[in-house]
Amino acid sequence: MRKHSNIRTRGALVLIVIFGILLHSCEELQFGNDFLEKEPSVDVTADTIFTSLELSERYLWGGYSTLPYGLNTNWSAKGNKLGMDILESMSDLCQSYLAWGGINELYYTGQYSAAVENSSPKTKYHFLQEQSWEGIRIGWNFIENAARIPDGSQSYIDQLKAEAKMIIALHYTDMFRHYGGLPWVDHAYAPTEETNMPRMTARATVDSIVALIDEAIPDLLWEVDDPSNWDGRFTAAGAMGLKARVLLFAASPLFNDDAPYLDGTAAAQNMTWYGGYDATLWNDAMEASKDLLDMVESMGGYGLVNTGNPRQDFQDAYYRRGNGEILISTRVRYQSPGWWNAEYYFYQSAGNYGTACPTKEYIDMFGMADGTPIDAPGSGWDAADPWANRDVRLYETALVNGDVYQGRTAELWIGGRERQNANFKGTASGFGLRKFLLERNNASAIGSVVHWPYLRLAEIYLSYAEAANEVNGGPTAEAYAAVDRVRSRAGLNDLEAGLSQEEFREAVLQERALEFGYEEVRWFDIIRWKREDLFTQNLHGVNTTDNGDGTFTYEVFELPPRYWQGNWSPKWYLSAFPPDEINKNYGLVQNPGWE
Amino acid sequence: MIILFGSILATMAQEYSLTGTITDATGEPLPGVTVLEKGSVSGTITDGNGMYTINVAPGDVLVFSFVGMETREIEVTNQRVLDLEMVSTMQDLEEVQVVAYGQQKKVSITGAITSVKSDELLKSPNASVANSLAGKVTGLSTVQFSGQPGADDPSIFVRGVASLSEERSQPLMIVDGVERSFMQLDPNEIESISVLKDASATAVYGVRGANGVIIVNTKRGEQGAARISASFSSGIQQPTRLLDFTDSYTYAQRYNEAQVNDNPELTPEQLRFTPEALEAFRTGSDPLIYPDTDWMDYILKPSAMQYKGNVNISGGTEKVKYFVSIGYLNQDGLFKTFDSQYDYNFSHKRYNYRTNLDIQVTKTTKIGITSGGRVGITNQPNTKDGMNFLFRNIYWSVPFSGPGLVDDRYVLSSDYYIPDNKKDGLDPFYGLGYSNILNNNLDFDIDIDQRLDVITPGLKFRAKVSYNTDYRHAKVRNSSVAHYEPYYLPDVNPEADSTDRTIVYRKIGSDGNLGYGENYGKGRNYYMEAGLSYAREFGAHNLGGLLLYNQRKVYYPSQFREIPTGLVGLVGRITYDYNTKYLADFNIGYNGSENFAQEQRFGVFPAFSAGWILSEESFMDALPFIEYLKIRGSYGWVGNDKIGGNRFLYLPDSYNPSSGGYNFGIDSPTNRTIAREGQIGNPDVTWETAKKQNLGIDLKVARGRLGVNFDLFRENRDDILTFRGTVPGIVAYDLPAVNIGEVENKGYEAELRWNDRVGAGARYWINLNISHARNEIIYMDEVPQNEDYLYRTGHPVSQPFGYIFDYFYSEGDAADTEIPDHQYDLKPGDMVYQDLNDDGVINQDDQMAIGYPVYPEYTFGANMGFVVGDFEFSMSWAGASNTSRMLDETYRVAFGATLNRSLLQYMADGRWTPETADQATYPRMTLTGKENNSKDSDFWLRDASYLRLKNLEIAYNFSGSFLQRLGISKMQAFLNGYNLLTFDTLDIADPESRTGSNSAYPLTKIYNLGVKVNF
Secondary structure, eight states, X not given: OHHHHHHHHHHHHHHHHHHHHHHHHSSSOOOHHHHHSOOSOOOOOHXXXXXXXXXXXXXXXXXXXXXXXXXXXXXXXXXXXXXXXXXXXXXXTEEOOOTTSHIIIIIITSOOOTTHHHHOSOSSSOTTTSSHHHHHHHHHHHHHHGGGOOSSOHHHHHHHHXXXXXXXXXXXXXXXXXXXXXXXXXXXXXXXXXXXXXXXXXXXXXXXXXXXXXXXXXXXXXXXXXXXXXXXXXXXXXXXXXXXXXXXXXXXXXXSSSSOSSOSHHHHTTSSSOSSOOHHHHHHHHHHHHHHHHHHHHHOSOOOOOSSOHHHHHHHHHHSTTOSOEEEEEOSOSBOOOTXXXXXXXXXXXXXXXXXXXXXXXXXXXXXXXXXXXXXXXXXXXXXXXXXXXXXXXXXXXXXXXXXXXXXXXXXXXXXXXXXXXXXXXXXXXXXXXXXXXXXXXXXTTTOBOOEEEEEHHHHXXXXXXXXXXXXXXXXHHHHHHHHHHHHHTTOOOOOSSOOHHHXXXXXXXXXXXXXXXXXXXXXXXXXXXXXXXXXXXXXXXXXXXXXXXXXXXXXXXXXXXXXXXXXXXXXXXXXXXXXXXXXXXXXXXXXXXX | OHHHHHHHHHHHHSOEEEEEEEEOTTSOBOTTOEEEETTSSOEEEOOTXXXXXXXXXXXXXXXXXXXXXXXXXXXXXXXXXXXXXXXXXXXXXXXXXXXXXXXXXXXXXXXXXXXXXXXXXXXXXXXXXXXXXXXXXXXXXXXXXXXXXXXXXXXXXXXXXXXXXXXXXXXXXXXXXXXXXXXXXOGGGEEEEEEEOSHHHHGGGGGGOTTOEEEEEEOOOOSEEEEEXXXXXXXXEEESOOOOXXXXXXHHHHHHHHHHHHOTTOOGGGSSSOHHHHHHHHHTOOTTTSOOOOHHHHHBOSOEEEEEEEEEEEEEOSSEEEXXXXXEEEEEOSBOOTTOSSOOSOEEEEEEEEEEEEEEOSSSXXXXXXXXXXXXEEEEEOOSSOGGGHHHHHHHOOXXXXXXXXXXXXXXXXXXXXXXXXXXXXXXXXXXXXXXXXXXXXXXXXXXXXXXXXXXXXXXXXXXXXXXXXXXXXXXXXXXXXXXXXXXXXXXXXXXXXXXXXXXXXXXXXXXXXXXXXXXXXXXEEEEEXXXXXXXXXXXXEEEEEEEEEEEEEESOSSSTTSOEEEEEEEEEEEEEETTTEEEEEEEEEEEETTSOGGGSEEEEEEEEEEEEGGGSGGGGGOTTEEEEEEEEEEEEEEEOOBTBOOOTTOSOOEESOOOEEOOSSSOOSOEEOOEEOOOOOTTOOOEEEEEEEEEEEEEETTTTEEEEEEEXXXXXXXXXXOOSOSOGGGOOOOOOEXXXXXXXXXXXXXXXXXXXXXXXXXXXXXXXXXXXXXXXXXXXXXXXXXXXXXXXXXXXXXXXXXXXXXXXXXXXXXXXXXXXXXXXXXXXXXEEOOTTOSSBOSGGGOEEOSOOSSOSEEEEEEEEEEETTEEEEEEEEEEESOEEEOOGGGTSTTTTTTSSOOBHHHHHHBOOTTTTTXXXXXXXXXXXXXXXXXXXXXXXXXXXXXXXXXXXXXXXXXXXXXXXXXXXXXXXXXXXXXXXXXXXXXXXXXXXXXXXXXXXXXXXXXXXXXXXXX
16 A cells, blocks of 8 residues: 555656656746747837938838839849830830730730739739839838938938939839829828828829929939949939939920820820920920039039940940949849849840840931931942941840851851741841840850949930920020930931921930930830821831852841731820729729720 | 157257357447346357357347347247347447547537548558548548649648638648647558537637647557557559640641731741641651650659558557557659669658557556657659749640650750740759658657546546657759750751751750758647546536646747747636436637737637437437437637738838848949838737537437438638738738638538448448538628629639630621620630620620639548458549639640640640631630630639549458468458549549649559558
8 A cells, every 4th residue: 555655656756757847848938928929039110220220221222122124134023024025125126026925915916905904914014013112112111210310410311311202203203104193102101091192193293203303402412422332322413314304204295285195084184194285394304404414514423435435335335334324223133143044034035035126127227337327328328238337336236147246247147146047036036136135145244243224314415405406496506416425425427417306306216216225215205206107117127048158138027016006096105004903992093095 | 740740849949059140230240248048147248259159949038238239139939040230229329529629428529520530541542641531521621732742732621711711721730639730640540530610619729720620639559468450552653644735746737827827928938837847747757856755655654653561559458558650651753764873753751650658657647648750751853943833844845845865865856947945844854853851750749637536526637748840851962964956967067968867966065963952941849738627427417527728839930930939728618418318518719829919819719519319308219210319509609810821910010121132333242231111010900700600410210220410500700811902002011911801601511321231241331421611702802893793702712703705706707896895806716705794895894703713612422332251342432513623824825825835635636727616625726816815714714523433442351260370360451542533524634633833743543452460
């Protein structure tokens, strides 16, 4: 009996010890509610961020990361806009052969409709996936909290706030160019807030953007301090350039005319135009450009890349960071990671899948090496050797047969190394892309430092010339000088004197096409000038055949048709809002033609 | 004559030896039955085989009696053999049912619970035991999407879906009282699997119980001599169905046809496939330059082996009982490895081990030690775009992309002869090396059960501590391989004779060595509970109770890995019955979840249930054929705290101080770190609540041979955690979770069981069941839609939407102005859709609910079998209906999204042409019409109902004295199979598989042969 109880005691003791060990091993023994409390960890809240200059800056850099990049880069919602196509292929300058890209699926086939904007990531500007509204939220959130940042001089805090304003202004500028008037988000919304944000008129939208830029300019540095480390931040010059860009767009006939480009509710409410022609808009655009050009003259620090080597200068002007010509530069990474890398997809999509094959129409715009148009009498153009002795920008923009390429000559004939067969997508129009791809090798593009030249000083010269031509009813000497400044960098002669207003306008538009191909300028140029003629014309490519005796035969062929060539409607000028957003009833009104 | 008569009379009066076998209703022999001559004390009891022998005289009355069985009196006439089937009196009174945190007598259950025993699971040779449940348990549906070795666990639903997404409707899985997955346990380790369906069964799980609970108990030892059971089997796996792609010639023809359809002006030279290429494909004259490879056939073996083995020992004394099991599974994959230097084929080896001990420490104290684990070793190829895209990439390959391996060379045809990018079937994995992944799980529990009769009789203290770890180690061996492009000699060497057809190769890339990399993963969690239980009879009153505290901590969760997740709860239960006739249960769970703020953190989840066993009432005596009839009902509240993997939903705002970077500067490679705002918190979030009702009937008639169960349920799930859909996108914050969703789910389950015996040693059984669950979204915050039929609300969760296919456009229709504007120039053979809102345009607003979600609304099971002598036969059919699959990607678009991918045979055969317009089952071949013809529509939404022979087993039990000499109590050889037959209308792919971008490893059927020996 005694022994028995002994066993029992011992058994119980063993149990207690086992349980004790088990329980003890659970680091901190807690029960009930205490057990559920979030263990101490480093909670980072708004208080943490905005009570440190470094963390606040990090938050602002997040705003920079929302800025647009004109090339398709990766499979993120933002990086594959247009389904890995580029905006340029919507214009007359080039053709996309990317069968599964947004341009072929939605635009060339005419399958684009407002409903597509609800879900498809393949439209030219996606209202919600472009990160514009995220950028705007970051901007306002930063501005609202900036007063809490404890260290840093007041001027530096003001500069950061001004940069935040520019992030907002840049996103609005881009959206304005795709949609017209927009709802104005003027602070960072809290989930509990009412969200009634009616779409504003085109005028109010432009005024709001310009006001924001004007607020920012005085607080921004003229040039970036320590550009080696900080190039890419907003400067006063960049802000003035953006203002010039948005005002020129606003002054153009798309919005500034006697009638809206298309009737509809949004037009009736002046969301897609100014409600009438207003000559002062052209003046505002001219003044904005002039202000910047004058500042450049007086302050220095900026100028066109012009070392007397036109071809290299032109390449450096758009490709090289920190070249003094870039006013706004955006980034997705430091170096391109390689040709077949899905983190810089443009190489594949353009080089192999043909997102950006130049059209013959584009090639023909480039004049001779001295700038004479190829069809001008005495230009020296030789139909048997059509790509010789042309504007150097042609060779830096398109890959044409016979040009110097990878230490040899480019073979664009069918069966040649750049076009192994007629169906090879990368050069399916008979021309390849050179811009941004350079020589498609390690020596030039692959692994090089990359960026997106969102806005270059050269554009401001041409914008000034264009606006001055409209303000004065014809080209002035200053307007000529501005255009010639851009032409001379490319080694071209001055523009022909004595042009009429229309001729000069056309010459400037062409100059912009030649200078800014693949830089997201052309699309906006042809829509703001309502160039139905350029949308409806048939586009062409050239098949080159090697005759085997050093000569070539050229056969012009029609490129695959685009839906709007035969079914034109001005509705294509602006994008549709996603119907789901309109149905949320916070004040969006659909653009004309997409209701 | 008289003498004869007299002798008969004499015989009648004489005693003789009568024998017989006593069985229970299921035909199992009953040992220990008392056989008495009425009015005497002489008698016998049946032996281990239910046999008895007794000396009787005609006219004697024999009394057969056995605990729990109806006592039978039978008068002896002059038979020599008297077999008897005994019927249970108290309706399996002793049979127990696993319930939450314990067991209850089956008769007193008032909730909706269905169980499966181990032997049912052992009949299936498949690797994931969850797949064996299909068709066997009412209210439970499984969908097996993949047959990949080591990754073939199905999706499981208990009573369908009741939250706003399928992921959030997954049931809670409990193994031996602790939350753990049971799917990769060895079925030999499993005692029973119970599915808890209604609120009364799951309320005690509170905030986790809303989606149903699956409780698995592992086997434990029983008192007696050591029993050893060993089994081994080997089987062959074969794909149930492989996609059927066209050969090169058909592909090329159809591609050219598409080009001409799109642009009739094209000349043959302008087509992608030249006349030479077509001719070469047709004749197969040039297999290197113009290859024709059936990639599925080329890279996959027709079958792969699998082996299973298990040895387990159980037994015990009064003090110590043990169950020890070691199991082994080896599944080979279907990939050919050719002459590769290393093995990249899929394979999965699984070693399951378990030791369960029960120790009676003192008269009143029991300790249970439950330790089990498994080691899994998975081998798999390295792939280009990750395992999830392996099969998608293989399916994208085209037949003319290369001949495969020729003379040890990996040959890919060049773009020179057949233009455009093309991928071959080897490309996604061949030469890329392999990965070998070790998974090690170890679960360890200690239970204490202390009787406290000292305080009051029937009171017990119980406690449990469980500690579980898992560890993962992957060895990644990367490699690369060179490929060769074949050319005709003159095409690379202009000097050569232009008619020379000699093949020369150009080598591209290089053969890499096997690299080495590794990565690790780990996890651990602990669980503890302590509480009191009570069970006592007071005359006819039976009272039971349970009060328990538990908590669980999981380390290294997927989100905020550094902060463990916690769960705390109190469990209460009171059970009462009067005379086992009137039953009532009250269950309550009181839980807290870390996802919610202090004020919202704890919730009470009560459930009431009651039952009435009518067959115990005297008025039922009028219906003597009804042996057992119970009606039961329950009502209760259960919760769900899941919303994806998000945690701490209540914290007001959070920022990530280092999330990505931005590259400022000109030549500064270092990115500046970015800080981002996280999800906005909602301090008011709380759990979603399920209000569940259940009404059930259990019936047994015809002397227990026919059993019927019927359950009717309804669930209203409120406060479902979801996101608002109507917040303007332009506010651009990461939306907070809110409790606003509402779903109603209702349905029924019915089960019919019949078993009977025919003569001695032969019996058969059949079980038919059907389960139905249909849910409907009552509320979700939806964007206002232009048409009523566009709303998701009012439809089941994950309801597919799409256009309605009308007819194929044909030439004559051109003049018809009734055709709505498709915003695309329709060509003959293109799909015409119905203009649902009659606005003349086909757009987003013309989509409506079509078909059913991927989880079935109806599941069926038919399980049947018989035993004749030494033969056993059983089979199990499982079916599903009201389930759909949307054909997508490879399955839908000819030549794929990029127009250079594969073409399925059904598209090539069924395509529209002017000649076949009437019987076309696929639109015209086209490249430009892809967008119009491949919209989500009812044309692509296919019925995925199926009926399949999930399982079949034929077994033979050896008998003979040699067995006894070897000490063998049972020896069985068996042949069984899995997924043997499938009847469905999907045809193109397996009806359970996914038919979109996330194509997985094919489902397999298994033929398996084995032996089982018990000592």
